[in-house]
Amino acid sequence: MVGYDPKPDGRNNTKFQVAVAGSVSGLVTRALISPFDVIKIRFQLQHERLSRSDPSAKYHGILQASRQILQEEGPTAFWKGHVPAQILSIGYGAVQFLSFEMLTELVHRGSVYDAREFSVHFVCGGLAACMATLTVHPVDVLRTRFAAQGEPKVRRYKGLMDCAKQVLQKEGALGFFKGLSP
Numbered sequence: 747m748v749g750y751d752p753k754p755d756g757r758n759n760t761k762f763q764v765a766v767a768g769s770v771s772g773l774v775t776r777a778l779i780s781p782f783d784v785i786k787i788r789f790q791l792q793h794e795r796l797s798r799s800d801p802s803a804k805y806h807g808i809l810q811a812s813r814q815i816l817q818e819e820g821p822t823a824f825w826k827g828h829v830p831a832q833i834l835s836i837g838y839g840a841v842q843f844l845s846f847e848m849l850t851e852l853v854h855r856g857s858v859y860d861a862r863e864f865s866v867h868f869v870c871g872g873l874a875a876c877m878a879t880l881t882v883h884p885v886d887v888l889r890t891r892f893a894a895q896g897e898p899k900v901r902r903y904k905g906l907m908d909c910a911k912q913v914l915q916k917e918g919a920l921g922f923f924k925g926l927s928p
Contacts (some may be wrong), residue, residue, distance in 0.1 A: 747851035748846075748868060749846055749849075749851075749861060749862070749866075749870065750847055750850040750851035750854050750861055751819065751861070751862065758849075760794045761844060761847065761848075762884070764844050764847045764864075765840040765843060765844045767842075767843055768838075768839035768840040768841070768842055768843025768844060769837075769839050769840045769841045770803060770839070771831060771834035771841075771843070772832075772836045772837070772838055772839025772840070773836050774835075774838075774859055775835060775839075776828075776831055776835035777828075777832075778831050780824060780825050780828055780831065781812070781824035781825070783806075783831065783921055784815070784823065784824050784826055784827075785808060785811050785812065785815070785826070787890075788805055788811060788815070788902060789805060789811070792804060792805055825922075826892075827889050827892045829906070830885055830888050830889035830892060833882075833885050834882050834885045834886055834889055835891050836879045837853050837878075837881065837882045837883045837885065838879070838881075838882045839878075841874075841877055841882065842874045842875055842877070842878035843874075845873065845874035845877045845878065846870055846871060846874035849870035849873055849874060850866065850867070850870050853866050863916060879926075883922065883923055883925075883926050884910075884922035884923065887913065887921070887922050887923070887925070888909050888910060888913070888922075890925075891913075892906075892909065893901065894928055906926040910922075
């Protein structure tokens with residue numbers, strides 16, 4: 747069962763178990779989708795159209811981009827920025843699962859609504875995703891800044907802590923929440 751569901755025998759998942767389940771799900775998902783995320787970011791950063799007819803475009807499609815990245819940068823390129831992305835995914839999964847569990851428990855204990863109803867799951871799921879997004883957005887800002895360094899190598903940041911320090915010094919705390927409104 748997804749969300750809070752009290753068992754008659756009292757055997758319920760602990761908050762820790764729920765958070766770990768979310769973290770593991772985030773970790774596995776990120777490891778599997780990382781190559782697609784790298785390609786997506788490269789497409790987003792390319793100014794030229796994604797078209798064979800545009801000779802100035804570096805990337806034309808998913809397969810061509812995959813081959814080119816593999817040839818120019820090697821297989822590890824598909825996991826560039828993976829550590830901050832993993833921190834993001836693990837945190838997001840933990841917060842989302844835990845928030846959903848807590849929200850559905852709140853509905854179960856404090857209202858007349860059945861916590862297993864679709865509408866309750868829909869609203870609690872949306873709120874849980876909002877909480878998770880808000881919580882991990884600073885890490886997403888850092889991850890995106892690393893990914894945007896691209897090729898040729900322009901090293902603005904020495905590491906995750908250096909990037910965080912520069913954002914805080916140059917933009918203040920609100921710099922970690924750029925792009926949150928969309």
